[in-house]
Amino acid sequence: MFKILKRTFALSMLICLISCTNTTNQSGKTLKLSESFVTQVEQGQIEAAFEMLKAHWPMSNVEVDNLKNHTMRQRKVVVSRYGEPQAVEFVKTELVGKSLVRHTFIEKFESHALKWELSFYKNKGKWLISTVYWDDEISTLFKG
Numbered sequence: 062m063f064k065i066l067k068r069t070f071a072l073s074m075l076i077c078l079i080s081c082t083n084t085t086n087q088s089g090k091t092l093k094l095s096e097s098f099v100t101q102v103e104q105g106q107i108e109a110a111f112e113m114l115k116a117h118w119p120m121s122n123v124e125v126d127n128l129k130n131h132t133m134r135q136r137k138v139v140v141s142r143y144g145e146p147q148a149v150e151f152v153k154t155e156l157v158g159k160s161l162v163r164h165t166f167i168e169k170f171e172s173h174a175l176k177w178e179l180s181f182y183k184n185k186g187k188w189l190i191s192t193v194y195w196d197d198e199i200s201t202l203f204k205g
Contacts, residue, residue: 091188092154095164095179098193102177103146103168107133117181118190128193139197144171152176152202159183161191167199174199 094117101110111129118125140146152165160183167174176199180191 091162091179091181092164095166095177096149096151098179099149099166099168099177102132103149105146107136114190114193117188132195139170139175143173143175143197146170162188165202167202168195173197176202 094113098110098114101107101113107129111125111132115122115125147169150167150169152167155163155165157163161180162183163178163180166177168177175195175197178192178194180194181188182191183189
């Protein structure tokens with residue numbers, strides 16, 4: 062009886078491990094894309110960063126360009142308030158089912174950090190950007 066339970070447990074763990082690995086592998090491309098995007102922004106390559114996202118975003122190019130232009134204008138305020146960008150740091154990846162993933166980063170400045178969140182939706186085997194969001198409310202990163 063104990064052997065059966067032990068084998069059942071081992072089989073369950075293996076299935077879980079395979080399932081988790083598949084989900085991680087599937088969302089690995091979105092993590093690389095997100096990290097590349099945030100790093101480009103931190104390095105001041107905002108136009109290139111948003112251009113890279115266009116191929117993965119169902120929004121029109123005009124809407125993406127509007128978000129890019131807004132980000133470029135706000136960067137001036139951010140830099141004047143918090144100093145120069147210093148680095149990007151990965152915070153977490155969150156999965157909801159098999160079709161939603163969100164990657165969170167902080168962009169470190171001299172005196173504060175910005176939170177970056179990129180969410181993706183998977184449909185028909187393809188990951189699409191759902192939202193790109195950033196703000197300076199880093200306290201929301203702490204579970205309370």
